[in-house]
Amino acid sequence: MCDIVTHNWGVDFNIISPMENLPRILNIHESTINDSRYQWSSEEHGQYKSEETSIFQFTLSGCGAFDDGDNVHRLPSGTAFLTNTMDKHYRYYYPESLTERQVVLWCNFQSSYSMKMVEEINSRFGYIFHLPETTGIIKKLLDLKSLQESYSTMLASENAKLASELLYELIWSKEKENTGNIETVLIEKALQIINTNSNRLYNAGELADKLSISREHLSRVFKRQLGISPYRYIISSKIEMAKMKLRNTSIPAKSISHELGFTSPVQFTNMFKKDSGITPGNYRKIYRGK
Amino acid sequence: MCDIVTHNWGVDFNIISPMENLPRILNIHESTINDSRYQWSSEEHGQYKSEETSIFQFTLSGCGAFDDGDNVHRLPSGTAFLTNTMDKHYRYYYPESLTERQVVLWCNFQSSYSMKMVEEINSRFGYIFHLPETTGIIKKLLDLKSLQESYSTMLASENAKLASELLYELIWSKEKENTGNIETVLIEKALQIINTNSNRLYNAGELADKLSISREHLSRVFKRQLGISPYRYIISSKIEMAKMKLRNTSIPAKSISHELGFTSPVQFTNMFKKDSGITPGNYRKIYRGK
Structure with a gap:
């Protein structure tokens, strides 16, 4: 009888003086899945305790299947999934119909x-990511095979670096797909207009006009892409610029207000106070004394 | 009249679609501090809202001073501090006695x-870190000057990568000072004994004997360096090995118990159940069916 899974190689990481607030990678393993009885899901994980982790699994050859609750994704070579073991949605399995054994990292x-x-x-x-096998971090993980050790002692920062590299690479693979899309290009243009016209105080309507889109559309895109409204973004960046000038120069607050496009020193003082809780004059005093 | 601080150059980072659980770096600036009236402390930060951030400051030339509540540290070139702005302890200042202007990143x-x-x-x-100016991340931050832009649009993952690189480098600079110290060497030796004698189940006393130290000392070092007792560490690593064998092979549980050095299958089952909440047999069933 053939084992359901064959363990090819693996390294467990021991961390000297672990830190609570760093991401942590526990191990890296390569296995061959021989048999369609193999499967994982949160339901199975839920049957025993002390196993709350996240799993990343990358297909080196063969093909598995991942059910995220809405869709079943096939996982051919170069495809990976990432999930928390207690995530209610997922189920990973090796379809009966397949004959080629799946090799996974x-x-x-x-x-x-x-x-x-x-x-x-x-x-x-x-849950599903596409990475070529030549991706830096995948190569780095595969290289651990050459250690020929079943465990490796690491510093907390070294381990966190490896963990972050993998997680950021996964995020980046998705962000890359989105860059160049219409919303991102729109935001880029909007930020350019705001930043190269530092002596103007646009409101959301004027900014939308310059971009030839509706104010409503601009607001939706800002909320989605930057998490705040165009108006809040514009005001915040003006106040940040004002703070820098107040801290670092002796230019009078009136002139700063004018330089940044506020209609009056009163408007500037009010907006500054609303944002920072104190007046521009008092803000300067804190950094520059009397 | 000369400004207290001169702003040399700086880049603010705009993030497209920021993510809540990534570290985030807002900006990088180079300034020259001209005057001993310059100072920062949480008290001053506390006077206005919306400024809860962390600050990293690295001395390029000249020398400042950082008071962490217990000690005053001088900050010559190659020295840095890192703190949250709302941290009650700190005060940063530029001592009156100094004549050379301080240039900081x-x-x-x-x-x-x-x-x-x-x-x-x-x-x-x-709060204080020593980094040569040739440190990778410091060079990378200094290189941003060549952008000749006052802002830069980044993907969330790119920004997080830069932020983590700096934070991990700071941690690493301290960890490095500690490696090779007696406790770390002791832990390394202990792990080696445990891992290369996988057919033995040491208790803390036996392990301490093999290391020629007292059981109490071993326990203290394990707690400090790995966060758990030697006994818990040994049992956990045995159970992890058992799980791997149960999942990936059809070796009977009795033989696994023997291979891993448990004195009897009953001891093995009890310890496994205590750790995982289920018996070895049921654990195997979950992964391998009936």
């Missing part, structure tokens, strides 16, 4: 911080 | 995650 993350990050990645980008 | 971090990380770094390693 997998690792676990563990730390409250990495699990939060994985949750956010899943909710924004889904 | 500084940046702000912002995200609940990076602030937690900075808090942990401060409590473990303090």
Whole structure:
């Protein structure tokens, strides 16, 4: 009888003086899945405790299947999934119909911080990622095979670096797909207009006009891409510029107000106070004394 | 009249679609401090709202002073401090006695995650770091000058990568000082004994004997360096090995118990159940069916 899974090689990481707020990668393993009885899901994980981790699994050859609750994704070579083991949605399996054995590289993350990050990645980008096998971090993980050790002692920062490199690479693979899309280009243009016209104080309507789109559309895109309204973004960046000038120069507040395009020193003082809780004059005093 | 601070150059980072659980670096600036009236402290930051960030400041030339509540540290070239702006302890200033102007590179971090990380770094390693100006990340930050832009649009993952690189480098600079110290060497030796004798189940006393130290000392070092007792560490690593064998092979549980050095299958089952909540047999069923 053939084993359901064959363990090819693996390294467990021991961390000297672990830190709570760093992402943490526990291990890296290569396995061959021989048999369609193989499967994972949160339901199975839920049957025993102390296994709350995140799993990343990358297909080296063959093909598995990942059910994210809405769709079943095939996982051919160069495809990966990332999920928390306690995520209710997922089920990973090796379809009966397949004959080629699947070879996978997998690792676990563990730390409250990495699990939060994985949750956010899943909710924004889904569970499935496409990475060529030549991707830097995949090559680095495969190279660990040459250690020929079943464990490796690491410093907390070295381990966090490896964990972050993998997580950021996954995020980047999705962000890359989105760059050059219409919304990103629009935001880029908007920021350019705001930043190269530092002596103008646009309102959302004027900014939308310059971009030849509706004010409503601009607001939606800002909210989605930057998390704040165009108006709040413009005011915040003006106030930041004002603070820098107040801290670092002796230009009178009146002139700063004018330079930044506020209609009057009163408007400037009011907006500054609303944002920072104090007046521009008092702000300067804190940094520059009387 | 000369300004207290001269702004040399700086870049603010705009992030497209920021993510909540990534560390975030807001900006990088180079300034010259001309005058001893310059100072920062949480008290001053506390006077206005919306400024809860972390600050990293690196001295390029000249010398400042940082008071962490217990000690005053001089900050010559190659020295840096890292702190949350709301940290009650710190005060940064430019001593009156100095005549050479101080040139500093500084940046702000912002995200609940990076602030937690900075808090942990401060409590473990303090506020002051020594980095040569040739350190990779310092060179990378200085290179941003050549952008000749006052702002830069980045993807969330690119920004997080830069932020993490700086934070991990600071941690690493401290960890490096500690490696090779007696405790780390002891842990390395202990792990080697445990891992190369996988067919033995040492208790803490036996392990201490093999290391020629007292059991109490071994326990203290394990707690400090790995966060758990030697006994818990040994049992956990045995159970992890058992799980791997149960998942990936059809070796009977009795033989696994023997291979891993448990005195009896009953002891193995009890310890496994205590750790995982289920018996070895049921654990195997979950992964391998009936």
